[in-house]
Amino acid sequence: MPLVLVPSARWERWVDNFVAGHGGADLAVSDGALRGVAEDGSDFTAHLPFATSYDGPAEPGAFAAAVVAPGTWGVLLVRKGGFAVARLAGGDLAEHKIGQRHVQGRTKAGGQSQQRFARRRDNQARQAYEAAADHAARILSGVRVVVTGGDHAAVDAVLADPRLARLTVVEPWLAVPDPRRAVLDRAVTDAQAIRVEVTNA
Template sequence: MSPGPARVVEVDPARLDRWIDGFTQRHGQPERSPGADPQAVPFVLSAPDGAVAEVLAWAPGAVDLPARLGLVLVRRGGYAVGLADGDRLTDHHCGTRYVQSRTAAGGWSQQRFARRRGNQADALVERVIEQAADRLLTPRRPRADGLVVGGDKALVRQVLQASVLGRITDLPRREFYDLPDPRLKVLQETLRRGRATRISIAEPEPA
């Protein structure tokens, strides 16, 4: 039986073996490729009933989960920057900066509004750059081994274009653009997701 559409699940690294046991119980003893090395990532599990689960690498350029993660989250309602050692935040800062929403007004008012809105966004980006440089960089090297970013894609791109952050923007990276306004709780949840093992699973569709 051929598998149906694939979906991606996020599993705590400490629970990966338990997840594989559950996959085996549901679908039968799978074949594992390449090889049977439990530390080899990525790998694929192909079950007798046609189910396929691919345990993915952490990110392009990083097979394993980095020991230390830097986090940079920014949306128009605020920002959060953090440094984590394993599953624990060791340093973080969350803040708010007001950036006006778009308006339907036209003419001169629209132009003046656009300039003001652009200035607010620039100020937000500069603040995030300062916080990221302070918390994620030493004078010689990054404090993190991997980077997790999220929020507003355009604002994140502006932050990462800053020359002062060049040493962290080359780190292996995960991206999350489905986040609400960054607060401490959002930062903690993004750290959990950033550390998770991603598995692409396709299961047989019911007959």
């Protein structure tokens, strides 16, 4: 089922386009989400960000108005090539750190050389994750809710740090390239978007 991230400012237009494109639709609130079922059998289910449950009227404008960022929250992006961690106050970036690390690529050499390269690559990755965890523990101090992305194994390795055990990870998972400032900025925007699962008949 395709997942679409829609900023709250564009939500009413998105619903209008869905309704127009599918010959009309009925909207209803179900299980904390807004659901739309079109006359042609297509449907969507929209979820508020930050694991927020919705119990208001089945109206696009009211649903969009319910998108409110927590007072303090975080973003954690990790890949083998680097990391980005940010603390936000509402929708504003309060503090962040972006780091790049060189991690040895795979080698075509065989035997002992391949094993030596593999050990070096694993050590470099572990050091990169430890550095990311150090910055995350500092920047995300006092944060409870965090949106993550990058490489699943890398994020799991960083979150395994006991200092980060208090964090609650919420959707969406952000599939991002090696973190840079532009990647972090986009991730902050996507983290606050309405998550829409769409099924087209």
